[in-house]
Amino acid sequence: MANGADAVYFGLPRFNARLRAHNFTEAELPEVVAFCHRHGVKAYVAFNTLVFTGEMPDAAEYLRLLSRAGVDALIVQDVGLIRLAREIVPELPIHASTQMTITSPEGVEFAHDLGIERAVLARELSLRELEKFRAAPDSEFRTPNSALPLEVFVHGALCVAYSGQCLTSESLGQRSANRGECAQACRMPYELVVDGAVRDLGDKRYLLSPQDLAAVNEIxxxxxxxxxxxxxxxxxxxxxxxxxxxxxxxxxIDAALAEREFRPSAADRYQLEMTFSRGLYSGWMHGVNHQELVSARFGKKRGAFAGRIARIGRDFVEFAPQVPLKAGDGVVFDTGGDTNAEQGGRIFQVKGQRLFFQHDHIDFSRLKAGDRVWKTDDPELDKRLRQSFTGRIESRHRERVDLAVSGRTGEPLTLRSGAITVQSTMPLQTARTAPLTLEKLREHLGRLGDSVYELGELHSEIDGEVILPIGELNRLRRELVFQLDAAHAVSRREEATSVESIVARECRAATGPREEATLRVLCRSMEQLDAALENNVAEVYVDFEDIRRGKDAVARVRQAANGTRIFLATPRIQKAGEQGFFKLIENAAPDGVLIRNLGAIAHFAGGPLPLVGDFSLNVANPLTAAHFIGKGLQRVTVSYDLNIEQVLDLLQAAPPAWFELTIHQHMPMFHMEHCVFAGFLSKGKSFLDCGRPCEKHRVHLRDRVGMEHPLRADVGCRNTLFNAVPQTGARFFEQLAAAGLRDYRIELLEEDFEQSRRVIRAYQELLSGEQRGEDLSRTLQAQSQLGVTRGTFENRGA
Structure with a gap:
């Protein structure tokens, strides 16, 4: 607030995607909101995690708490939570979180139809793509600009994966990013394994760690x-x-609004770098540049580049500094190795170009000439910045208050502003000297600097020369501010409807569950598809990297003539101008479509093809499921964030026929605009000049424990990193079947024909009762050496 923010956003201890932060408590919330409002600043609360079925009553109470506290808007990811909010606190504004993965105008329209009032777009959009959100006047959108006001991130950490589509922490450590538990696996070192051999990338190890976003020039x-x-x-x-x-x-921003040119000065950039920076970059604002987005040398704070070591002494290093350095400043030496073991510390003394350190704090033998030096801390700068918010905060947005003052000897002094009236607790006295003049009243009543108000016209109707103690005048001023604040307090309508009644109304079962279970297989190669056809799989999903090959897969299925139905998968991300991918799917004439993004719903809904929603729609509760079913989807895939207990809760709350569950898969961890193939196997900035190494090489990323995770590129050149180890829910099949679930999926990744045939047959036997889940896990591990884990199906706390 002290440094010019118009709004702040923060979270509470639950339902907040920043659970590791020191968040405000429920008890503190009303005062925090009031504090913001007293200074003309809006208070937004991040309610931006997925909400599980059993948490919905608690979520409803949170909604009521937030509405009563007067927060200006909620920032929400979960579609079901938005539906719940519209029922319980219909007047509370909601903004679509970037976790909703809104990447296209169709996604904005989807949010608008939900009753959302602002859309926070995905970080991966360029300026050129953002311009496409401003629809032409004759378009399907309601205004010539956009269906909703748009918000974008302009500075700070860039997640390498699309927000709302990162399952890495969930897959590797059962810490879901969709639940605020991101473990930042993108900031870890990886080795590039190309066609089975480690590729030497020199000092590039942090292959998934982007530079920080700094779009100040793009305002x-x-x-x-x-x-x-x-x-x-x-x-x-x-x-x-x-x-x-x-x-x-x-x-x-002020310069841009005033149409004045502004370029950040060297001091501005230094300030941005020193307080936190992994390198400052414009992100995707100017499109993809796979050679610059990820430097790959580090995954943690660096600060300002200070220079390169020229000489090393017993207790000093010598070089020509590119930024001012003084005793007490912190530096780190970048040797190109593991950043968790790097050398650094505070400067003890500066003599010319020599920086001296306490010898026992740094192992100088590990340094060499040419190593980079980064300035990581500037206590003098920190002190100056702290001074900006330790004094009184001046409100940026003032509200003019006109006052009328009246009274006479023996009566209280009365202040009136509109419908608000406050009076002194003691009567006015006849003044012998220094009576209350208009100037004196303005001096004392106009001291509104710590509030959002400023004194406008002051009209005095005081009869005679009177006095009142200064302390009472000050009390009157504080009482006036209190009453003005009270008049501005938000009073919103609440509905007493219970969560149970809302869910019961929205999730009525049309029919009972089928008797027989159905197994579907997702194939990523023709030989996997052939294995599914040989095993007479009822339905297959085809997810080829080249979406144009979908027509070949359809032809293969038609040629088999065994009754198998084929669904083609959409890309996981769709941007403005990428509707051509949907037309390729339609032209291939499949039996249905596996829907993976919001834009695909807008394109295919109401058409002749049956639609199934995939995991990327993040269906975690019955109201989310009901919304997508209402949009024309026949089934939705259960979110990968749910464990077995939460899956069973969902099946009990909504018709099991609505759901499909992926019972076997390699978890798709990172889904990202960043292309590792282009960045480290070419010199190209984009698909236009990268030479398409993704079509020539088989690539894995080896993590710190030696696991080699498969990397794939899709039709939009977006990369997905899959967990090397598949997970299975086989041991929970009997519980799922007893709960009424009849639709199951297995997903193949790198399996050849024979491995695919064995996996498919094993799950067919599971569904038919010929094999137990525990036995299947052991069988797969022994026969196909897939190394099955229980993953997110394991019971664990919410």
Missing amino acids: PALIEAGVISFKIEGRLKSPEYVSAVCQVYRKA
């Missing part, structure tokens, strides 16, 4: 593109970082 273009809100990522950062970034962006 005018963003405003021109129709963006109305600029968001700074502040998770787990210091107050000094928040101050530094707000200062710079406040200047940039």
Whole structure:
């Protein structure tokens, strides 16, 4: 607030995607909101995690708490939570979180239809793509600009994966990013394994760690593109970082609104780098540049580049510094190795170009000439930034208050502003000297600097010369502010409807469950498809990297003539201008479509093809399922964030016939715009000049424990990193079947024909009762050496 923010966003201890942060408590919430409002700043609450079925009553109480506290809007990911909010607190504004993965105008329209009032777009959109959200006047959108006001991130940490589509922490450590538990696996070192051999990349190890976003130069273009809100990522950062970034962006936005040119100065950039930086970059604002987005040398804070070591002494290093350095500053030496074991510390003394350190703090033998030096801390800068918010906060947005003052000797002094009236607790006295003049009243009643108000016209109707103690005048002023605040307090309508009644109304079962279970197989190669056809699988999903080959898969299924139905999968991400992918699917004439993004719903809904929603729609509760079923989907895939108990809760709350469950798969962990193939197997910036190494090489990323995770590129050149180890829910099959679930899926990844045939047959035997789940796990591990894990199906706390 002290450094120019118009709004702040924060979370509470639950339902917040920043669970590792020190969040405000429920008890603190009303005062936090009031504090914001007293300074003319809006308070947004991040309610941006998936909500499980058993948590919906608690979520409803949270909604009521937030509405009563007067928060200005909620930032929400979960579709079912939005539906619940519209029922319980219909007047509470909701913004679509970036976790909703809104990447296209169709996604914005989807959010608009939900009753959302602002859309926070995915970080991966370029300026050119953002301009496409401003629809032409004769388009299907309601306004010539966009279906909703748009907000974008302009500064801070860049997640390498699409928000809402990262399952890495869930897959590797049962810590879901969709539940606020991100373990930041993208910031870890990886080795590139190409065609079975480790590729030497020199000192590049952090292959999935992007530089931080810094779009300060793009503010005018963003405003021109129709963006109305600029968001700074502040998770787990210091107050000094928040101050530094707000200062710079406040200047940039004010200049752009005034149509003045603004370029951040060297001091501005230094301020941004020093408070937190993994390198500052414009992200995807100017499209993809796979050679610059990820430097791959580090995954943690660096700060400002100070220079390269020229000489090393017993207790000093010598070089020509590129930024000011003084005793007390912190530096780190970048040797190109493991950043968890790097050398660094505070400077003890500076003599010319020599920096001296306490010898026992740094192992100088591990340093060499040419190593980079980064300045990581500047106590003097931190002190200056702290001073910006330790004093009184001046409100940026003032509300004018006109006052009328009246009274006479023996009566109280009365202040009136509109319908608000406050009176002194003691009568006015006849003044012998220094009576209450208009100037004196303005001096004392106008001291509103710590509030959102400023004194406008002051009209005095005082009869005679009177006095009142200064302390009472000050009390009157405070009472006036209190009454003005009270008059501005938000009073919103609440509905007493119970969660149970809402779910019961929205999730009526049309028919009972089928007697026989159905197994579907997702294939990523022709030989996998052939294995499914040989085993007479009832339905197959085809997810080829080249979506144009879908027509070949359809032809193969038609040629088999065994009754197998084929569904083609859409890409997981669809941007403006990528509707051509949907037309390729339609032209292939499949039996149905596996829907993976919001834009695909808009394109295919109401058409002749049956639709099934995939895991990427994040269906975690019955109201989310009901919404997508209402959009024309026949079934939806249960979110991969649910464990077995939560799956069973979902099946009890909504018709089991609505759901399909992936019972065997390699978890798709990172789904990202960043292309590892182009970035490290070519010199190309994009698909236009990368030479398509994804079509020539088989690539895995080896993590710190030696697991080699398969990497794939899709038709949009987006990469998915899959878990090397498949997971199975086979041992829970009897429980799932008893709960009425009849639709199951297995997903193949790198299996050849024979491995695919064995996996398919094993699950057919599971569904027919010929094999037990525990036996299947052991059989697969022994025969196909897949190394099955229980993964997210394991029982664990919410």
